[in-house]
Amino acid sequence: xxESSGKAVSHRxxxxxxxxxxxxxxxxxxxxxxxxxxxxxxxxxxxxxxFEIRHEVEKMAFVGDKTWIELISxxxxxxxxxxxxxxxxxxxxxxxxxxxxxxx
Numbered sequence: 001x002x003e004s005s006g007k008a009v010s011h012r013x014x015x016x017x018x019x020x021x022x023x024x025x026x027x028x029x030x031x032x033x034x035x036x037x038x039x040x041x042x043x044x045x046x047x048x049x050x051f052e053i054r055h056e057v058e059k060m061a062f063v064g065d066k067t068w069i070e071l072i073s074x075x076x077x078x079x080x081x082x083x084x085x086x087x088x089x090x091x092x093x094x095x096x097x098x099x100x101x102x103x104x
Contacts, residue, residue, distance in 0.1 A: 018052045033084035057081040058103050061095040
């Protein structure tokens, strides 16, 4: 977006976001972080229609002891995997067992 300058950047999401869109956006953001140290981002989602979802990842297990990691597992499910679950750090064996279960 034309309003971007310095460490403040904005992006407009229009239509369905594809994997190619993400492959372009993420390196641009990383590059700006390397240049500026920290950045500020505005995402204009007013014309956003959703994600063009690909589900090559059947299962994604997140293991950790922070509640925000559990939130990420819920957010990742519809966009990155057919199924995503959170397991506490003490449950890493349970996470592996779940990953190895066959998908019905």
